[in-house]
Every structure is written in structure tokens, then in C-alpha cells.
Amino acid sequence: xxFVFRLIAKGKLREEYSFVWIACTVLLLLxxxxxNGLDVIAKMLGVYYAPALVFMTAIFAIIVFLVHLSVVxxxxxxxxxxxxxxxxxxKKKIEEQENNNNL
Amino acid sequence: xxxCEKETEMSNKLKVAIIVPCYNEEDNVLKLYNxxxxxxxxLNIDVVPIFINDxxxxxxxxxxxxxxxxxxDLPVNLGIGGAVQTGFxxxxxxxxxxxxQMDGDGQHPPSELEKIITPFVNTKIDVVIGSxxxxxxGFQSTFMRRLGINYxxxxxxxxxxxxxxxxxxxxxxxxxxxxxxxxxxxPDEYPEPESxxxxxxxxxxxxxxxxxxxxxxxxxxxxxxxxxxxxxFKVTIGIIFLFIRLKFNGKRHTI
Numbered sequence: 215x216x217f218v219f220r221l222i223a224k225g226k227l228r229e230e231y232s233f234v235w236i237a238c239t240v241l242l243l244l245x246x247x248x249x250n251g252l253d254v255i256a257k258m259l260g261v262y263y264a265p266a267l268v269f270m271t272a273i274f275a276i277i278v279f280l281v282h283l284s285v286v287x288x289x290x291x292x293x294x295x296x297x298x299x300x301x302x303x304x305k306k307k308i309e310e311q312e313n314n315n316n317l
Numbered sequence: 318x319x320x321c322e323k324e325t326e327m328s329n330k331l332k333v334a335i336i337v338p339c340y341n342e343e344d345n346v347l348k349l350y351n352x353x354x355x356x357x358x359x360l361n362i363d364v365v366p367i368f369i370n371d372x373x374x375x376x377x378x379x380x381x382x383x384x385x386x387x388x389x390d391l392p393v394n395l396g397i398g399g400a401v402q403t404g405f406x407x408x409x410x411x412x413x414x415x416x417x418q419m420d421g422d423g424q425h426p427p428s429e430l431e432k433i434i435t436p437f438v439n440t441k442i443d444v445v446i447g448s449x450x451x452x453x454x455g456f457q458s459t460f461m462r463r464l465g466i467n468y469x470x471x472x473x474x475x476x477x478x479x480x481x482x483x484x485x486x487x488x489x490x491x492x493x494x495x496x497x498x499x500x501x502x503x504p505d506e507y508p509e510p511e512s513x514x515x516x517x518x519x520x521x522x523x524x525x526x527x528x529x530x531x532x533x534x535x536x537x538x539x540x541x542x543x544x545x546x547x548x549x550f551k552v553t554i555g556i557i558f559l560f561i562r563l564k565f566n567g568k569r570h571t572i
Binding site for chain 2: 295299301302303305
């Protein structure tokens with residue numbers, strides 16, 4: 215948790231992503247304090263082997279997060295494309311103007 | 318008075334941009350540029366070639382600038398779709414009436430340009446595709462590629478009910494109405510088959526004219542054997558989702 219906070223403080227991690235990580239660390243802290251909690255929840259959900267519940271939720275969360283990252287990645291891909299095109303056209307325009315000035 | 322006459326004459330003349338995307342085409346660009354420059358037209362048009370250098374790793378950039386060929390340098394490699402779209406955006410911003418897309422590898426002979434431009438002058442057509450399969454002349458491509466093209470022909474017919482003979486042809490032209498659409502959204506990697514769906518669902522009329530193509534003069538095709546499967550898969554997915562998006566979001570195309 216300390217590590218995540220330090221990353222945010224240093225500005226290396228954007229706040230919107232840090233939300234997920236903070237939630238993870240809070241959960242971890244919660245279950246390390248409340249030892250029996252896992253068994254209680256597993257019983258409630260009818261899961262016989264408590265650690266399996268941990269794996270299941272973890273894998274589910276990871277998959278959801280991966281899909282989210284793919285969406286972010288696609289969006290950035292489009293943004294980079296637009297920026298590149300604008301930049302290239304601006305460069306062309308500047309070049310044309312410089313040529314005109316030289317004539 | 319004289320100035321006025323000059324202006325009307327200018328506006329009557331169609332401004333045609335020839336967009337040539339090139340990636341590592343150092344052997345072809347100069348030859349192609351000279352060929353375009355030497356092509357004469359009987360139509361009343363003003364043809365401006367514009368090369369799009371898609372961040373080539375060879376000497377393409379040096380050849381383009383040392384020969385004073387009009388070009389746009391992309392600082393990042395965008396792939397064929399992004400490169401062509403750059404050209405479309407440029408043509409749209411600079412008030413061109415027609416933009417023609419032409420491969421940089423010399424497969425598309427400039428002598429066929431007139432055939433592609435003519436339909437715009439005579440009829441109300443938004444998109445013209447130069448097809449090598451209507452009249453089976455010239456270079457006919459490999460068996461595998463023809464198989465793929467037949468598949469796209471079938472896919473297009475089932476989805477939008479029109480028959481396009483050569484949907485993978487990269488030798489095509491669009492008018493201002495089309496430019497407005499493709500400046501906003503254009504498929505990324507293998508844009509040719511997908512863009513046909515894009516045009517049709519946006520209400521553009523497409524026409525095909527027979528052209529003769531040559532075998533590539535040098536360089537490599539963007540579709541190599543081991544990539545064929547990926548190509549088919551990607552384009553199929555692209556076509557289907559583009560179709561769904563355009564069909565159910567009305568005529569909007571927000572990306």
C-alpha cells in the first residue's frame with residue numbers, strides 16, 4: 215500500500231488507475247486482520263475449499279482489468295494516430311511556407 | 318471582369334489529389350512521380366501528387382525531399398490505413414475535389430488515372446474503384462488472393478447487397494462527400510474491403526471501372542503468405558463490426 219501511495223505521490227501512477235490498486239491493498243489488509251473472514255464468506259457462498267474462492271475472484275478481477283486496459287490502449291492508439299497525422303500535416307505546412315519565403 | 322473570369326475558370330477545374338502511401342519504396346517513388354508528371358489528361362483537371370512517407374526505414378525520405386517531390390512525412394509508422402487517411406485529411410483541408418489513392422509500389426499505372434477520374438465528370442458518383450477483374454486483362458494476382466477476393470465479394474453481397482469485383486483494390490478515388498467521411502474515420506490496417514462497407518452505409522454510390530494493373534515493380538506486398546489467415550480474420554471481424562456499428566448507430570460514426 216505504501217508502495218502504491220509513493221507511486222501516486224511521485225506522479226508515476228495516475229489517480230484513476232491507483233483506485234484499483236488501493237482497493238486491492240485494502241482488501242488484503244482486511245483479510246489479514248480478519249483471519250476467519252475468508253472461511254465465513256466461503257461458507258456463505260457454498261464454496262468448500264476457501265482458497266479456491268480467493269483464486270476465483272482474483273482471476274475474475276484480473277480479466278476485467280485486462281479488458282479495461284485493452285480499451286484504454288485502443289483509445290490511445292487512435293489518439294496517437296490523430297496526433298501523428300496532425301503533426302505531419304503541420305510539418306508539411308511549415309515547410310511550404312518556408313519555401314515560399316525563400317522564393 | 319478579367320479577374321472574375323479567371324476565378325470561374327479556376328472553380329471549373331477539378332482539383333485532383335493523388336495520394337501515394339509508401340513504406341520502404343525507395344526503388345519506386347521517383348519513377349512513379351515522373352510517370353504521374355508525364356501523364357497527360359484530356360479532362361479539365363489539375364492533378365497534384367502527394368506522397369505519404371509512412372516512416373520508412375530506407376532512403377524513401379531522402380529521395381522524396383532531394384527530388385522536391387511533394388510529400389508528407391509521418392513521424393510514426395501508422396500502417397497503410399493511417400497513411401492513406403493522412404492524405405485524405407490533407408486533401409479535404411486543402412479543398413481538393415477528388416482524392417485518388419494509388420499504391421507506391423508501381424502496381425497501379427498512372428496511365429489508368431483518366432479512366433478513374435472520368436466517372437466523376439460525367440456522372441454523380443462518390444467512389445470509383447479501379448478493378449482488375451471486370452475485364453480480365455493485365456496482372457491478375459495469385460490464386461490465393463483471388464480466392465480471398467471472391468470471399469469478400471460474397472461477404473459484401475450478403476451484408477449490403479452490392480457486387481464489388483475487386484474489393485481489395487487500392488486503386489480508387491473519392492469525391493468531397495466521401496472525403497468528409499473518411500477524414501473522420503478510416504479503418505486502420507487493411508482498409509480496402511472495410512471501407513466499401515463504410516461508403517455504402519453512409520449512402521455513397523460506388524462504381525467500378527476496369528483498369529489494367531502491373532505486377533509490383535519492387536518492394537514487398539503488405540499481405541504475405543503467413544499473414545493471409547490473419548488478414549482474412551481481421552478484415553472479416555472489421556467488416557462485421559463496422560457493419561453493426563453503422564447499422565445500429567444510425568449514420569453517425571464516432572470514434
